Amino acid sequence: MKIDGEDLMGYIRELDLVFSRMLGRFRVLFSKYNEDLITETQFVVLRCLRNRGPSNTSYLAQTLGVTLSAVTALVNRLYRSGLVERERQDRDRRQVWISITPKGLQLLEEVEEKRHLLLALYFSRFPASEREKLLQMLKEIVELFERPDIVEKEFVKWE
The missing domain is CATH 1.20.5 (Single alpha-helices involved in coiled-coils or other helix-helix interfaces)
Incomplete structure (x- = not known):
């Protein structure tokens, strides 16, 4: 496919490769310098809960693009670590809302600070x-x- 005389698909292939390499390198750096406090996926969940407020597992699964069972396992790990809490709804006991705890918020802010410093090292150039x-x-x-x-x-x- 050509747009303005350029090979769009060739551009897209190169963009895809560069973007994948960039994200892959950042994940490695994130993991190395956050001292294995939390995984990238746990970070995304905690940030989502902080920004959006209490959420159900269906919303988290949709946001992450994973299955309900995968997000349930992830939430269970965060719960055992004291980073999130669960609250069953009185009207429908099957409905569970997940929210970030003060401990989870503190950890998220610590990891975000390291992440921002890491990004600043590169983007300041x-x-x-x-x-x-x-x-x-x-x-x-x-x-x-x-x-x-x-x-x-x-x-x-x-x-």
Whole structure:
């Protein structure tokens, strides 16, 4: 597929490779420098609970893109570590809400601080104007990914 005379799919293949390498390297660095306090997935769950508030396992599974059984196992580990708590609803005892504990919040903030320092080491090597452009483009990409209509309408054409 060509757009503006360029090979879009060649660009996408290279972008996919670079993005995968970047995320892979960051995961390795994150794991190494957070002193194995929590995994990347546990970090995402704690951040989600802090930002959104109490959530059920269905929402967490959908957010992470994993199965209910996988998120249940993850929540169980966080619960045993005292990082989250569970609350059954009075109306429907099957419905369980997960929330972050003060201990979980403290750990999340500690890990976030290390994560931000790690990112700053790399991104400080770019001029502020380039960092701002990158941030703006990433925000626009996230907005596009949050639009299900793009895939529903367009992806069928590409298959």
